[in-house]
Amino acid sequence: MLVNIEVDLKMKRKLVVLVTGTPCVGKTSVSRMLASKLNAVHIDLAEIVKNEGLYVEMDSERGTLVADMEKLSKRIEEIVEETDKTVIIDGHYAMHVVSPENVNYIFVLRKNPKKLRIEMEKRGYSGRKLWENLAAEILDVCLSDAVSICGVKKVCEIDTTNKNFHEVVKEIVEVLENKRVCRTGIVDWLGELEKEGTLKDYLKNEF
Numbered sequence: 001m002l003v004n005i006e007v008d009l010k011m012k013r014k015l016v017v018l019v020t021g022t023p024c025v026g027k028t029s030v031s032r033m034l035a036s037k038l039n040a041v042h043i044d045l046a047e048i049v050k051n052e053g054l055y056v057e058m059d060s061e062r063g064t065l066v067a068d069m070e071k072l073s074k075r076i077e078e079i080v081e082e083t084d085k086t087v088i089i090d091g092h093y094a095m096h097v098v099s100p101e102n103v104n105y106i107f108v109l110r111k112n113p114k115k116l117r118i119e120m121e122k123r124g125y126s127g128r129k130l131w132e133n134l135a136a137e138i139l140d141v142c143l144s145d146a147v148s149i150c151g152v153k154k155v156c157e158i159d160t161t162n163k164n165f166h167e168v169v170k171e172i173v174e175v176l177e178n179k180r181v182c183r184t185g186i187v188d189w190l191g192e193l194e195k196e197g198t199l200k201d202y203l204k205n206e207f
């Protein structure tokens with residue numbers, strides 16, 4: 001009983017939660033569902049950058065907007081300060097827009113590169129944009145950024161391969177409720193691809 005009360009109290013505390021990971025891994029879908037479950041504010045960085053004009057230029061080669069990191073960080077800080085609710089910040093560079101000391105948890109969503117490639121192709125990724133992002137997943141780029149910026153204790157990796165969004169959200173909530181340990185080092189795509197002899201196909205700098 002006491003434990004439940006403590007959990008309730010903990011969940012009422014305002015948290016700043018980052019959801020990061022390679023594009024197409026499921027960040028926005030998961031964050032939306034998580035926010036509705038926790039009655040939290042969801043900030044999709046790609047959306048806010050576009051809708052509020054917080055960018056410096058268009059990267060025409062990648063078809064993406066280059067965020068104005070200074071303006072974006074200020075805007076995020078404003079939103080976090082103004083609300084009493086937990087804030088979920090969703091984006092592959094989320095760790096670069098909030099001061100690390102203000103972050104409570106950083107969830108890094110992972111997905112097997114074979115499955116991730118299918119999601120990327122469904123969303124129209126091809127050529128350089130496709131291999132660059134797949135290489136980033138294989139080489140743990142978001143994970144190492146998260147760990148180097150926020151410190152390993154706040155970083156929780158979740159393997160989304162073969163899980164639906166509900167299952168991913170459930171894992172995140174369990175970590176927030178202290179019912180599941182928050183850990184890193186749960187996947188090894190380099191090792192897996194090397195073992196099956198396909199690594200060179202993924203890191204060949206072209207598709």
Ligand SMILES: Nc1ncnc2c1ncn2[C@@H]1O[C@H](COP(=O)(O)OP(=O)(O)O)[C@@H](O)[C@H]1O
Nearest residue numbers: 023024025026027028029030119160163164165
């Ligand atoms: N675990 C999953 N189960 C079902 N669909 C997924 C899963 N992961 C990603 N997808 C699909 O991949 C696409 C990208 O998801 P999205 O939430 O926009 O990712 P992100 O915000 O990380 O780029 C969506 O079409 C989504 O339905």
Ligand SMILES: [Mg+2]
Nearest residue numbers: 027028044046
């Ligand atoms: Mg997204």
